[in-house]
Every structure is written in structure tokens, then in C-alpha cells.
Amino acid sequence: MRSPTRARVVYERNPLAExxxxxxxxxxxxxxxxxxxxxxxxxxxSYPLLDVKRGVQLQLKVAGAIDDQPFEPRPSRVYDFTDIERTSRVSLSCDSLSFSTTKYKDWDHFRNALGEILAAFFSNYDQSLFTRVGLRYVNAIKPAELGLSTENPAEIMNPELVAPLTGFTERVFEHQALTIIEIPDGKISVRMALTKDEQGESYIFDTDAFHDEMFQANPDDVLARLEQYHLQHSDLFRWAIGDAVHAALGPT
Structure with missing residues (x-):
């Protein structure tokens, strides 16, 4: 699946929450x-602050084994390395590596930061077998902050996404819809949500492109896969928002 390819833009009013x-x-x-x-x-x-958390790792045991005992969770450490502003975090554990930011600028900056993280990981750990890789974009569209009317959801988001809201948006307290789509070399989950609070309405467009079958990779393989996922996200987001939202976000 690829939504229609659009010209790449950077928004002055970045809608990405994370x-x-x-x-x-x-x-x-x-x-x-x-x-x-x-x-x-x-x-x-880049990430001088460190927090150490305790996670939980389940130990699986074979039934009938000599030391067969009830299941017991095993404590596991998670190392969180963050920047001074605490807007970007690298998390390392015995079974996963992640990088997240709430201050996304553009793909080139994110990719360069991730390249540094992957280089540090692969140079220190003999790991080439992986079970899942994913890239997730969480967008929050707030019409009131963009100076847009909330009366017609089809003017905010693609009518295909908000069809269930048509005609009674003012009475909807919360709405969520999840779709998982096959894409080349993986899947992409698309979550569309409408939430309301004292600040007004927020349309959450949350997409997660991932591959969840065992594979072998080096840093270049991982980045190449993510490059394709990024293109999927970009095309899907532009398809998802209305022209008024696109203009209000200030594409450059």
C-alpha cells in the first residue's frame, strides 16, 4: 500500500507530538x-542524563522439567539516556533499543541522531538478529489552534477517516478507529482518534510502520528500512489531512 505520493514538505507549525x-x-x-x-x-x-528503571522479564520454563516451578517475573534494567531538555530519550534494555523525541524537526535530523545511536549500539554489542523494528509518528491536529472551524470533520481530516462522525460531531465525546495495512516489507497500523477536553478538540493521527518477523540486519539495513517507512508515513499523513489543515500548518 502507498497512498498517493505528494511533494515533501516541512511544516512551520509541526503537528508531531512524538x-x-x-x-x-x-x-x-x-x-x-x-x-x-x-x-x-x-x-x-548528546544525551548526558541517565535514569535507570526496573522492567519485568518473564522466564519461560518447560513443563515437566526437573526444576519446574511456578512462573516468576525476573527484574530487568532499562537505561534511559536523555538530553538536557528531556525532549529526546534513548532507552536500552536486554531485549530492545528505542529512540523517541517530542521535538521532531525533520527527517534528516532524526535520521542523523538515530544513525549515531545505532553506531553506538552495534559497535558495543554483538547483535545481528532482530525480532521487530518499527517507526511511529503521533500527530495531534488541534483545529482551534490553527484557526479552523470544528463543525465539519471532513474539512479537517480526509472524509474517509471521519465518516463515522459526520452529522453528530458535537455529541461525540471520544472516537477511535484502528486499521492495520500490509505494506512492502511489513505492516502499518493507522489509528485515528478524536478527543475533547477543556482545550478543545484534537484529532490524533497515529501511524506505526513495522516489521515483526525475525530478520538479520546491520546499521545500514535498519536505516534503509526506516527510510522507506518514513516515506510511507509522509504520504499517509498528507492524504489524511484536509487542504485547510495543510495550508494552516505552513508547508515550506
Missing amino acids: VIFQIRYPINLAIERDLPTNFQKALID
């Missing part, structure tokens, strides 16, 4: 056992 990359892999005992000092050293200029 962009998230994550890659998962089989449990890496080196990350679980040792402090990630070299990984931290490679990233400390």
Missing part, C-alpha cells in the same frame, strides 16, 4: 549483566 523508533532482539545477556559504560560514553555529549 516520533518513536524501536528495535527488538532476543535477550542479550551482555546488556543484562554489564553496565553500558561504553554505550553511554559514545552518546554522552
